[in-house]
Amino acid sequence: MPDFLDARHQRWLEVAEQLAPELVTLADHAGADGDSELAGAVREASKAAGVFAMTQPAAFGGTEAGALALCIVRDTLARHGVGHLSGVFGPSPGVLAQVGEPLRSKFLLPYLAGELRSGFGFTEPSDAPRPTWARRDGDELVVNGQKSYVTGGAEADFINALVEVEGAGPAMVLIETNRGGVTLTQRFATLDGSHHAAFTFADVRLPATHVIGEAGRGMGRALAQISATRMAIAADCVGQCRFALQLVADTLTARAARHALEDHPNAVGTAPERVTLGNMRIAAYAARSALYRTARLVDAGENAVNEVMAAKSLATETLSRLCDDAIGLVGGTALIDGHPLADMLRRVRAMRLAEGPTEVLAANVSRGHLDLGLGRI
Template identity: 45%
Template sequence: MPEHLSDEMLSRRKSAEAFISEVIEPLNKESSVDTVANDVRDEIIAASKRQGFYYKTQPAEFGGHPAGIIELTMLRELWSSANSPLTDYIFGPGPGILHAAKGDLKRQYLDPVMRGEKRGAFGFTEPDTASRPTWGRLDGQSVLVSGQKSYVTGGAEADFVSTLVNIEDSNGGKLGTAMLAIDMAAEGVVIEREFASMEGSGHVSIIFNAVRVPITNVIGEIGQGLPRALENIGNIRLMVSARATGMCIWVIDLVRQHLLAPHRTGTPLGEREAVRLRYADMRIEVYAARSALYRTARLAESGENDVNETSATKIFCTEVAGRVVDMAVQLVGGQALVRGHVLEKAYRQARSLRLIEGANDLLRINLAKGSLDLGKGEL
């Protein structure tokens, strides 16, 4: 539970809260709502490095000081509760799917990513119009990749995309899936279109026209592509959960201030019993969501199998966030529906959380399968 954090962890939280108030909040007042200037980003990164937060997501071999899952969960929830896009620049880049890269793959992709010189994207999903999943045929020391990927987040700014590909031998025989690092500047890579989703994220659809990719760009081994793509999904879902509960904390505080403020009727809204009932429901749900979040973080840090628990937590926390933001809009009233209002933006963001990193109903199906077919999962 949040209140059972160690004294050392609470001290780190206090330092993180000071970072928000002393660095993020002043810069937030100077920044544009929609874009973050390069000098502001660089100032946050420099301050984060001085305070040591930047290195908490980086392996020791790259000069990092990696934090445990509980600490990262605590900090991610705190960053989210600040309700500022500037918090995206506090943590340094992590190795992600490239964490075990060696040789040329490490030199050309992982090392530049960790130095902040290259940016990667993740190509997993085909568009509904694709005739077949993205495939690659072995051709000597290369793989010729053809197909399409959509919803490649950050693809327009990426230097390369880590892509899930179905591999075939020279005769068309199936060899299984593989993850390949494909340069966005490679001949045959075409950005078909750029688009944004409702919460503001930018995506691209990519076409691969017989793109020649060196065999050394295979991340891991051929035949292990899907497990490689999903190996860190539990931690990512826990990150989404922390983002959701952090959003809830911010919303609860916003609503509390609104309910205590003077009202045109002469009586603060918070004095009305019906309003208090709805506000109480919001607090109850957030309390339960945070309890689930920290329990699952402890389970994940212990090294236990947490596949079902991280899925359950992601479902619950993101759906609580949706209900909490929805009720906040109801209590604040029509002004919260106006484009540009902080709750209007939060409403769009909260809705997206139920789809990213595994649609909630698909996760529900996997949860049931884990219990009924495999006997897995904790309560």
């Protein structure tokens, strides 16, 4: 664990270490068709531990634990191989944070209570003629366009979508999925097991009160939610790095024990294997250190957008390399369906793309330094 944890953050580490074995047991005993059943059991265990409410505002009964505390818990659970389980964390307000009426009562409160489900609509398909837009018509907005990769969209009651409002600029707009003109055109799963959807909007009429916050400032709200998701991905990845490192060390130790003679014990790992493992540990140390430094910047209220992008890129790319190296050291059994490294390989490829591909984030980090004078080393 990175140094200088205060008593509060040390307590979160202990909570996560106590919760992890319980989640491992639940996952090990999940039935073949038990995805929803497992998620429910995970949710109840997480609530009992106090983890479920970490992502929820204190004003609504949550603990709103902060970036560092969330990193500690996500990192720890992923180290035990259960960070990816659905149901660990409760719904966070995201772009709906601090909204007023009528959105607060009609959508935010039921959403935080688990009575409504939402999707996040940021990305247009590559062949879209223009970004999703809206025009004002009296007290209404008329929305047209398309959104793809709406995470959780197939089951969503509403979508928080980035929309270009004519004459005002980008805005986050809440669009109910059962409104006239809203069409779910595709639902699909990606190789990491995530579920997404695509939508079209054809003259969808909404009350002007469905603009979240102020029109013209929607990109900032969207990027704040994206930054939080990037931090979650990075924390999960550094935890998975530790899981992979431990699995490799255990494999090399067991292999040496099987081939040892009583009076001529073998060294654990050949020289090339030791070099590979050493490089893996060095890379994981760098990624984990960057993540925790970034979390402290976020909690301090600093502008850490560029650092978050750097931490997410470093964590996902490091896990990708470590996973590949781990498979090479463990051998062919690691490619069998259901093996932890095979599952990890699927997840990490998706995480390298989620919330901005590595190449795009690198270009944005350069822009932050060259054009805006932002970003730290």
